[in-house]
Amino acid sequence: SEALLEVHDLKKYFPIRGGVFQRTVGHVKAVDGVSFSIKKGEAFGLVGESGCGKSTIGRTILRLNEKTSGQVIYNGTDIHTLNKTDMRKLRPEMQIVFQDPYSSLNPRINVGQAVGEALLAHGLCTKAELRDRISEIFNICGLAPYHINRFPHEFSGGQRQRIGIARALIMNPQFIVADEPVSALDVSIQAQIINLLGDLQESRDLTYLFISHDLSVVEHLCNRIGVMYLGSMVEMASRDELFKNPLHPYTKALLSAVPVPDPTLKRERIVLQGDIPSPAKPPVGCKFHTRCPIATEICKQQVPEYREVGSNHFVACHLV
Ligand code: SF4
Ligand code: MG
Numbered sequence: 071s072e073a074l075l076e077v078h079d080l081k082k083y084f085p086i087r088g089g090v091f092q093r094t095v096g097h098v099k100a101v102d103g104v105s106f107s108i109k110k111g112e113a114f115g116l117v118g119e120s121g122c123g124k125s126t127i128g129r130t131i132l133r134l135n136e137k138t139s140g141q142v143i144y145n146g147t148d149i150h151t152l153n154k155t156d157m158r159k160l161r162p163e164m165q166i167v168f169q170d171p172y173s174s175l176n177p178r179i180n181v182g183q184a185v186g187e188a189l190l191a192h193g194l195c196t197k198a199e200l201r202d203r204i205s206e207i208f209n210i211c212g213l214a215p216y217h218i219n220r221f222p223h224e225f226s227g228g229q230r231q232r233i234g235i236a237r238a239l240i241m242n243p244q245f246i247v248a249d250e251p252v253s254a255l256d257v258s259i260q261a262q263i264i265n266l267l268g269d270l271q272e273s274r275d276l277t278y279l280f281i282s283h284d285l286s287v288v289e290h291l292c293n294r295i296g297v298m299y300l301g302s303m304v305e306m307a308s309r310d311e312l313f314k315n316p317l318h319p320y321t322k323a324l325l326s327a328v329p330v331p332d333p334t335l336k337r338e339r340i341v342l343q344g345d346i347p348s349p350a351k352p353p354v355g356c357k358f359h360t361r362c363p364i365a366t367e368i369c370k371q372q373v374p375e376y377r378e379v380g381s382n383h384f385v386a387c388h389l390v
Contacts, residue, residue: 072109072110073109074108074109074110074112074144074145074245074277075108075131075142075143075144075245075277075279076142076143077104077105077106077107077131077140077141077142077143078105078140078141078143079103079104079105079139079140079141080101080103080105080127080131080137080139080141080142081099081101081102081104081137081138082100082123082126082127082135082137082138083097083099083102084098084100086098086350096350096351097350098348098349098350099301099349099350100126100301101123101126101127101130101138101301102123102300102301102302103140104123104127104140104298104301104303105140105303106296106303108245108277108294109277110244110275110277111271111275111277112277112278112293112294113280113291113293113294114278114280114292114293114294114295114296115280115281115282115288115291115292115294115295115309116279116280116281116282116296116298117282117283117284117285117288117298117324118283118297118298118299119299119346121349122300122301122346123298123349124281124298125249125281127279127281127298128166128279129166129247130142131144131164131247132247133150133152133157134166137150144164144245145244158192161192161241162188162192162194162241162242162243163241163243163244163245164243164244164245164246164247165238165243165245165246165247166238166246166248167231167234167238167246167249168249168250168251169249169250169251169253170254171230171237172222172227172230174234175230176222177222178221180218180219180221181217181218181221181225181233182201182204182208182217182218182219184222184233184237185204185207185208185236185237185240186200186204188237188241189240189241192241194241194242201218204218204240205218207236207239208236210236210239210270211233211235211239212262212266213229213233213236217229227255228255228259228262228263231255231259231263234251235251235263235266235267235270239274244275245276245278245279246276246277246278247278247279247281248267248278248279248281250281250282250283251263251280252264252282252287253282253283253284253287260287264290264291267280267291268290271291278292280292285325285327286328286329288309292309293309294306294307294308294309295307295309297318297320297321297324299320299357299358300346300347300358301349301352301357302357302376302386303376303384304318304320304321304358304376304385304386304387305317305318305320305321305383305385305386306382306383306384306385307380307383307384308382308383311382312383313325315380315383317379317383317385317387318385318386318387319358319362319387320342320358320362323340323341323363325337326338326339326340342363343361344360344361347360353370354370354371355369355370355371355372356369356370356372356373356386356387356388368388369388372388374386374388
């Protein structure tokens, strides 16, 4: 099937200001030339440590950020060229689910109102229909309709995430960015939310960009996975290929932390040394060289080319 979303050489730099006059003294290259596409109905996982730029990609794709350069093509349209009116028309189709819905829920308005407000604001339903629409979406998300009149603090973390999903879903979107949607939840609750997202993907033909720092979380939901490090994509492949045949040393390290069901297949744990460098001052050459267990001289000097090494398997490493 065709691509619903194409991201071409996307860059998002944030200025660093300093001195008395708050002049721009540098840039944080949060997203530094990333390309990928997501087919209709696909769940694409974007993985990497916090600070690698994955949330910024999610926000820039939805145009909650303006880009620095590159293109975001959604359904054939470069959305960063749309005017305010056309962008507003597109908003319902592209939704986001956050890590912590609690922080985006107003503590003083009941969750039914919170879920319904954007629907009303976009004129997508009448006041008379609203309650039925909210009840319906609560049901679909595994929330009893009597919860509608309750307030955010009355819910558990898992229920709050269901509310966050309901708020996105009620707009009848095609595409959802899920930014670390289960990272704040207990493992047992994580599975429930992942299953809910998987069921919704099938029943409502949704396309996901699923962002996580945890490969084991994306494993169950995503059919393709991209691995990011300091603003760049370092490897991208189908889930099966990436788990069977990881090529980039960073991917190998992330994968070594994922528990395997069969203990005889125990992977050797690769623990990365050192902290993730600042994206304001990334290492030259391969940005991963300061932590890479197999780095050589060339890695400190030359940026490795991101290239296709197998069918739809891309990697950026001198030694692959
Ligand atoms: Fe490691 Fe060098 Fe490959 Fe970078 S290019 S991942 S430093 S081996
Ligand atoms: Mg983030």
